[in-house]
Amino acid sequence: MPTEMNVTYITLDGHVEVEKYRYVYFVLMFTGxxxxxxxxxxxxCLIVIHRNLHEPMYVFIAALLMNSMLFSTVVYPKLLIDFLSEKQIIAYEACLFQAFLFYSLSGSEFLLLAAMAYDRYVSICKPLQYPTxxxxxxxxxxxVLAWLVPACHxxxxxxxxAHLKLCGFTLKGIFCNNSVNYLLCVASRAIVIYGLVVLFNLSLLPMVFILFTYTMIIIVAYRSCGKVRKKAAQTCLPHLLVLINYSCLLTYDMIIVRLESDISTTVRFVMTMQIIMYNPLFNPVIYGLKVGKIYKHLKRLFCHTRGK
Known part of the structure; x- marks a missing residue:
């Protein structure tokens, strides 16, 4: 799209029949x-309010949930506006800012999960040294590092x-992600190489660390009594489920970007919707139902609310 008043606009061309289903999309996305x-x-709020949940594991869970809310806020408000707009456009500077927040918070998710894995490793494998x-x-x-390191990367x-020239002004997506790379006049080798470095530092390295720590936990739990095994299962299983879920969604995002012209708009749209909906909804359900102390407080909260 041509520039107007020195502002370059990008058309978001990933919507499917938005003119026909705009209100259906809006209601579904607003509800989500x-x-x-x-x-x-x-x-x-339960973790913040109750003192018995002020342990490191629950602090990391609270941080992960806050990260999910921030992640959703990066995408949903603009998406809701687009559903009700005649044209789905975004200023290029705003597009880059959205992509920055999207990938920065995505990286924070992996680092927070890595911190949680380390916490569980110390708790189960070195219980006497845990407080120190x-x-x-x-x-x-x-x-601080979980949010600062990805942001800097x-x-x-x-x-x-921001310093490279654009030749394309139509993005095959519903929000700004790594697909912006396809709008450049000349593909930058530096960006591609740096992107691989970022992927390794913020995704693959934390994932390897998480798998290593949980392998050590499984070994220690297998050699220990039933109480240790039960503790390992209760506290580690939710983290592993969240890791698997988020890793699949990251893979989805990479597939969408790589298969720029090989998949239909409808398939791309459905896959993208899964990326922005599943994980933010999945996390509170898993931690609310699978983590014993949190579940007890949730149960009391809902029972108290019904009693009124």
Missing amino acids: YVLILSSNSTVF IMRKTKVRSFL IAVAIVLF
Whole structure:
């Protein structure tokens, strides 16, 4: 799309018959967004309010839920506006900012899961040293790094994008992601190489670390008594489910970008909707139902609400 008043606009061309189903899309997405915010914020507030949930594991869960809410807020408001608009467009600068937040928060998800895996490893494999290792200062450091490190990594890529010339102005998607690379006049080898570095640092490396720590936990739990095995299963299973779910969604995103012209708009649209809906809704359900202490507080909350 040509520039107007020195602003370059990008057309988001990934919607499917938005003119015909705009109100259906809006209602579904608005309902999904409200469910994401309400479910995540409910569990988040329970962790903040109750003192017996102020342990490192629950602090990391609260951070993960807050990350899900931020992630959804990066995508949903703009998406809802687009459903009701005649033209689905976005300024190029805003597009880059959305892509920055999208991938930065995605990277934070993996680092938070890695921090949770380390916490479980220390708790189960080194229980006597747990209070001295997992101090409040260390937990705070992990939280800061989980958000700061991805932001710094992605910021470099966004700066590289911002200095390259555009030849395309139509993005085959419903929000801005790595597909922006296809709008450049000349594919940048530096961006491709740096993207692989970011993928390794923010996704593959944390995933390997998580798998290593859980392997060690499984070995220790297998050699220990039934109580240790039960603790390992109760606390580690939710984290593994979230990791598997999020890894599949990241793979989805990579497939969508790679198969730029090989998949239909409808398939792309459906896959993209899964990326932005499944994980933010999945996390509070898993942690709310599978983590014993959180489930007890949720049960009391709903029983108290019904009693009124």
